[in-house]
Amino acid sequence: xxxxxxxxxxxxxxxxxxxxxxxxxFTVERPKYLFEQNLNHLLVRIETDEGLVGFGEVCDSYGxxxxxxxxxxxxxxxxxxxxxxxxxxxxxxxxxxxxWTRRRxxxxxIGVQTISGIEIALWDLVGKIRNQSVxxxxxxxxxxxxxxxxxxxxxxxxxxxxxxxLQPCLSRxxxxxxxxxxxxxxxxxxxxxxxxxxxxxxxxxxxxxxEHFTVRTALEIAHALKDLDIRxxxxxxxxxxxxxxxxxxxxxxxxxxxxxxxxxxxxFQDCLIHRRADVIQPDxxxxxxxxxxxxxxxxxxxxxxxxxxxSAAGPLALAANLHLSATLPNLxxxxxxxxxxxxxxxxxxxxxxxxxxxxxxKLRLPDGPGLGIVIDEKHxxxxxxxxxxxxxxxxxxxxxxx
Numbered sequence: 196x197x198x199x200x201x202x203x204x205x206x207x208x209x210x211x212x213x214x215x216x217x218x219x220x221f222t223v224e225r226p227k228y229l230f231e232q233n234l235n236h237l238l239v240r241i242e243t244d245e246g247l248v249g250f251g252e253v254c255d256s257y258g259x260x261x262x263x264x265x266x267x268x269x270x271x272x273x274x275x276x277x278x279x280x281x282x283x284x285x286x287x288x289x290x291x292x293x294x295w296t297r298r299r300x301x302x303x304x305i306g307v308q309t310i311s312g313i314e315i316a317l318w319d320l321v322g323k324i325r326n327q328s329v330x331x332x333x334x335x336x337x338x339x340x341x342x343x344x345x346x347x348x349x350x351x352x353x354x355x356x357x358x359x360x361l362q363p364c365l366s367r368x369x370x371x372x373x374x375x376x377x378x379x380x381x382x383x384x385x386x387x388x389x390x391x392x393x394x395x396x397x398x399x400x401x402x403x404x405x406e407h408f409t410v411r412t413a414l415e416i417a418h419a420l421k422d423l424d425i426r427x428x429x430x431x432x433x434x435x436x437x438x439x440x441x442x443x444x445x446x447x448x449x450x451x452x453x454x455x456x457x458x459x460x461x462x463f464q465d466c467l468i469h470r471r472a473d474v475i476q477p478d479x480x481x482x483x484x485x486x487x488x489x490x491x492x493x494x495x496x497x498x499x500x501x502x503x504x505x506s507a508a509g510p511l512a513l514a515a516n517l518h519l520s521a522t523l524p525n526l527x528x529x530x531x532x533x534x535x536x537x538x539x540x541x542x543x544x545x546x547x548x549x550x551x552x553x554x555x556x557k558l559r560l561p562d563g564p565g566l567g568i569v570i571d572e573k574h575x576x577x578x579x580x581x582x583x584x585x586x587x588x589x590x591x592x593x594x595x596x597x
Contacts, residue, residue: 249320314484322565
């Protein structure tokens with residue numbers, strides 16, 4: 196009698212073989228506005244032994260100002276924990292990265308920002324492995340996301356200039372926008388009053404304080420903003436003045452928003468428990484990644500607080516926040532920093548995130564696998580990182596508190 200030999204199928208796991216940090220600089224030859232100054236970015240590229248590639252991005256509030264610092268952390272601290280690992284083991288990898296570095300790099304700041312970019316790249320990679328978009332894997336609720344147009348500082352020019360800058364978004368049905376205050380806030384408030392009179396009543400307006408002010412000054416500004424029907428006042432005083440923020444939230448006649456300088460669920464939990472925000476603004480490229488921001492949003496829902504994700508960086512950060520937003524039942528709207536459009540166009544093969552893609556005030560989610568966007572890698576060499584030049588005098592909008 197001949198017995199058939201049992202057949203064994205060896206399950207070989209896909210492995211991560213490469214983790215790269217790609218620092219970039221985007222320049223404008225003759226900049227007219229502050230947002231046209233050099234912009235630095237940091238992309239994360241993760242590749243497997245089967246040649247699949249996932250991309251992510253690290254943000255530190257506005258692009259990535261110190262990409263070489265992030266690059267060093269990725270190469271020294273995180274890459275050794277990723278090489279040889281199965282990219283499908285997402286949650287285990289996230290916990291591994293945090294667990295092994297928490298006591299050395301901390302639970303806030305650049306360490307968490309860096310993990311955020313890695314996490315986004317892993318989600319992009321897993322989506323490509325499974326041939327699904329990130330939001331489909333997580334449970335998409337909406338195919339298009341309402342956005343608000345996030346513009347520049349008011350001291351850049353008069354009300355007509357700001358209307359002109361915002362027109363490409365307003366003409367496509369965007370009905371919410373944000374402008375920014377500098378230290379000469381009384382002059383800026385005068386500009387804001389004239390600007391508000393130029394736009395339709397159904398357009399919501401928000402104001403960013405850039406952490407410039409003391410509690411006393413922020414309250415003075417907040418009362419002026421109430422008369423202009425401002426929907427929320429973002430980050431008016433420094434993030435580390437937690438007691439001051441709580442007093443401001445308690446006394447302000449307009450809602451106060453915070454979030455782009457908060458990290459992980461525990462930071463947001465502390466913020467919500469102590470009533471330090473009426474609106475929260477997590478960012479998948481800052482606050483811990485897409486999965487962490489979903490936990491943050493769920494926490495906010497239990498407090499009855501709306502979520503307005505922050506986004507002010509390149510196309511990968513925006514795409515990650517779009518997919519995040521599509522899964523949130525308590526989403527209000529998503530920040531759309533159109534001043535980065537030159538970067539989005541430079542890095543993508545198609546302008547699917549640019550203002551002309553907006554319809555009825557909403558931006559559709561990219562439907563391809565992973566994040567659904569394709570980085571044009573052959574063009575990356577054109578945007579090699581350029582070290583910062585020493586600054587002899589700081590612009591007025593970036594100085595300390597008043």
